[in-house]
Amino acid sequence: MFKISKLTQARKQGSSLLFSVGLFSIFVNILMLTGPIFMLQVYDRVLSSRSLETLTALFILVVLLYAFMGFLDYARGRVMARFGARFQSYLDEAVFQVTIKNAIVESDRAKPSNGLRDIEAIQALLSTPTAFAIFDIPWTPLFIGAIFVFHPLLGWMAVAGGVFLLSITTLNQLTTKRKVLDAAIKSAQSHAFAENARQSAEVIHAQGMQSVITKRWKQNRDASLEASIHSSDFTGIFSALTKSFRLLLQSAMLAVGAYLVLKNELTPGAMIAGSILLGRALAPIEMANGGARQKWLGIPKHNSGKQPGNRPENAPRKTKITSDHQKPQYCAAGRTQAHPDRYKF
DSSP, X not given: OOOHHHHHHXXXXXXXXXXHHHHHHHHHHHHTTHHHHHHHHIIIIIHHHTOHHHHHHHHHHHHHHHHHHHHHHXXXXXXXXXXXXXXXXXXXXXXXXXXXXXXXXXXXXXXXXXXXXXXXXXHHHHTSGGGGHHHHGGGHHHHHHHHHHHOHHHHHHHHHHHHHHHHHHHHHHHHXXXXXXXXXXXXXXXXXXXXXXXXXXXXXXXXXXXXXXXXXXXXXHHHHHHHHHHHHHHXXXXXXXXXXXXXXXXXXXHHHHHHHHHTTSSOHHHHHHHHHHHHHHHHHHHHIIIIIHHHHHTSOOOOTTSOTTOOOTTOOOOOOOBOTTSXXXXXXXXXXXXXXXXXXX
């Protein structure tokens, strides 16, 4: 059984790297204010004063700040990727040893081993921009607070939009988790059957069982594909809703901002800057909703806490093809004993 303390130790191995990523994220998010401040200065100062020198100086400063932000964003991406590599390297040997140990027990040998692929999936997740959402979401209140500085009405609109997106994310997590896991389990079943057929290729070809095995594999494959499409269709509803609502909210922010400008309660620069800040504030929530969920939920859960003889209800079943002169090791679902006069699937 794989202990949680091992995972904690693996995370602590890269604590210094996570600290560096957090430090880089502070400056990256602060530099995200460059665009709104630039818009604010252009609309409220440059256009009113018609000063070409001011515009040139502001633009040069913006170029330098964005270049520095790009460098920091690249740096934290490389550091995060190395944290994922260190995390995988620390756990690889232990997971491999557990895989070999479980293969000794027949009941556990019948289950597909996905431990190493799970570690690779986590490492791949940590190498994507989605992993930065956990570092960027804490800055959302800061950006919303900046919108409150422009006008309270715009600030409360941003708060309502953020709460709505968080509600969608939570609902997405609760309603799609089972479907995503079901698709992952069916995919594991299909791969397990294909691997077993490959290992039993001599028996299959010698006895002319290619068509039977191919038909059985195709059934598993089609079931896996159907579950994957169903899961993708369902999760796509939430992704489309999240994106559409964020764009609608930004347009609504511009409309309300324009109304306040007409009422002389807001400047044109603040109207544009508020819309940009809103998009930046809600971007981590949308990213976490659309990316991290599928990565993490795509990893099937293991039954490490069960006894070797107890098979979980939805665990993929491995089948072994044997002839009448071979002692069968595994039988199909629902078969209680082997029949020596026919082949077992």
